[in-house]
Amino acid sequence: MEILISIRNLVNQFGKQRVHDGLNLDIYRGEILGIVGGSGSGKSVLLRSILGLDKPRSGEIEFSGQELTHLTAKDFANLKQHWGVMFQRGALFSSLTVADNIQFPLREFSTLEPDECRELMYVRLEMVGLERHVADKFPAELSGGMVKRVALARALALDPVVLFLDEPTSGLDPVSAEEFDHLIAALHSNLGLTVVMVTHDLDSLFSTCERIAMLVDKQVVAGTLREILANPNPQIQQYFSGGRAKALLKET
């Protein structure tokens, strides 16, 4: 399989606290990778490092052969147009309507006509399973699940190659969370996306993710669910030995 993102010897440190120490991770094109780990293990920091929001202390991050840490700001900005990012709480622009939120990337980065942008916005709404009348609402008027879907629609606006999701199902009720997992799986297969998600939700981890990258001891242990479960590392065993995990494992 082709490697899309390759992280080598990543080191992140805040003050005296080292979060990542020589972390290596490969993300393959077309897979759904779940990044998991206990609280404070540096999942979000890893995601922020990949996205270029935090500058790592040392190490390399390559995106389809391009080294990100040495790119000029302009090249990096161009590259980022191939990424869709959905933040934990949506990060919708609160002063814009849903329609304008989704059209924002199209208006900024494409040469399409305004009415084409509008029609494409409706296509994106359809893709994430939202009804048309949502378009004229403001983010403050939406429910939690709808905010996540609109954020996903905005992330999909520029037809990204890779979709980064930060805790996609947090704050959703079980039914909405399951629907959201199905949605991500459907988009993944329909659009051929690579999906990288940070998650706490064992349901979505077991049902949606093809491979799991677990943060243990400032490093990453990656593999399929089966491989991870077979790993004797006590931290991994502890993570998957809780009652909820066991019940889910029995089902699968």
Next chain:
Amino acid sequence: MIQLEQKQQDGTLHLLLQGHWELAQSVAIKAALKAVQPAIAETVVIDVHAVVHLDVTAAWLVYQQVQRWQQQGHDVRFEHFPTEYLGYFDAAAKETEISCATPDKGRLGGVSLMIRRLGKQIFSLGHILHSATIFFGHSLVALFSSLLSPHLFRIRSVFHHVFATGISAVPIVALIACLISIVITYQGGGQLRDLGAELYTVDMVTISVLRELGVLLTAIMVAGRSGSAFAAEIGLMKTNQEVDALQVMGKDPFLILVVPRLVALVVALPLLTIVADIVALAAAALICSTILDISFIQFFTRIETNIEFRTFAAGLIKAPFFAVVIALIGCWQGMRVTGSSESLGKHTTKAVVDSIFLVLVLDALFSVLFYRLGF
């Protein structure tokens, strides 16, 4: 790069798409599609099996063109076109038809539009008055209930706000008072010296500073500093559901948030006014001694003989009223903040503008009142 190959074969036009059909190529895609001119009643076949990558936007542009051809009466057939995409597009297009089919409410004429707008304004004004009445009533109730049962009164919070709104404002208030006093002394002193009445500069500066400028400038400064801070603090707490949390715990948010700020500002503003008065008079004395040859002793003797205590009192007595206006408007606007960051900005601005406006209105009313009373 994109390629579009046209092949004509017994009454059908084969379009063979090749290359990367992506959003970045949208201009080229639109141009290539426009260049295709099928003959009348010709069947068009769109074949995408040779495309390296077809993304949603590019596919939609093709779909749009197909719709146009269909309207012109052509038969269009897709080959190897991703059916998932077609599903999305058909569903979105169907909804477009439905929403277009629903009858328009009809355009309103100029006059009815104006009446509608006027009605909306009146309603929103009524709503604001309603909200203000409830807020001020609730604040009064909270204030009196905390006066009657002192254990409800949060003295630590009051100290905190006296520090934040009063003591930390001393430097800027003193500076403003000093500057404005210098300006008046220079401007007025120059004019009066031409008349040979430079000693009257002392009366002029003292009366204008003590009666009006000291308290007014301090109030405007505090409205800008603390009125906005109150609105932003409470507004953010509101969006963060902290106000709801207090309410659920059975604590009246007015007792905890509004009353301490109100009391603190009522304490702080008169004190700041006194500071402003002192600094302004000191600055005036300094300028008088340098440009008008009025010594410090002359200056203060003149004040003692010519200016009564009530001149000072007439200024100071206004300070608590201004404080109430600033604190209540700031807290009220904070409580009116809803969800978005835009609303936070709007209400913070309104807190400052409205409280300065009301302070000036109140000052005008006091002037009329004092004149009638001969105070």
